[in-house]
Amino acid sequence: MAELVGGHGEGAGHHQVTGIDSRKLGMWVFLSSEFLFFGALINNYLLFKGRDFGPGALYPVELYDIPFTSISSFVLLMSSLTMVLAHSALARGDQYQTRTWLFATAFLGVVFVSGQFFEFGEFILHGLKLNINPAASAFYLLTGFHGFHVIIGVLMLMVLGFKSMRTGGLSEAEGLNVELVGLYWHFVDIIWIVIFVLVYLIQ
């Protein structure tokens, strides 16, 4: 992959004194700053989840379906595998496998987000509306914001996949785009690793 991301093609002009392609450096800095966004939302949820909102108040924790969320988590975790396999296939110059794994990753992302929509629907049916109390608002804000990130990732994967289909394969310069989308995708996965434990499992 060194050649693909090293900038020997169109990306050669993006090198800085650090020796790292500036777009790649930018992505890592962006992901680092994303910790603040997600940290704030996790913090917000942890602050409100234990508060007393009066008798009969409904809390997200009472409605969690751990087996269902565990399967969703597993699906997202496996999408990280398919993403890294797409990256690896491109490094080997295998365009067919690159495309296959990119679409597989997007599909797993869609499955995860569909699961999240289903979960939200179930919660709302049970009366846990967005504005029922601050704990519910914080839960929907955190998981919804994460889901929004997954949707953005799916769109980027689809763009890469369809571009590969249309042009017959991704060029060396586009290899960096696969790597950048991959970094974003893995980041979304690690944020879910944290959410799954702090929000769902530690009650």
Add this chain to the structure above:
Amino acid sequence: MAEGAQHHHPQPRQYVQIALVLAVLTAAEVALFYLEDGVEEIGQTLTVPALLILSALKFYLVVAMFMHLRFEKPLLSRFFTSGAVLAGALYLITLATLGAVILF
């Protein structure tokens, strides 16, 4: 990416092995959750630290192996780690200040 970094990247077979480890760690997390519910003697004093350690392991495996941070130039690791540690410290202090967690 560091010069010659691609030679150190894992092969597809190794990626699958890492994914299997991640799946086992996730299963262990879920098992701990039910263990806490089922066996009162164990309680949260044991399961909470265990869950945090397991998730930290998963976090490390994805960042180091799938995001290839282990094979990248140290500058990227510094950026990423400092962001994570500073955000974590900031929010831990906030939670402790507001009484949501007890540090000591």
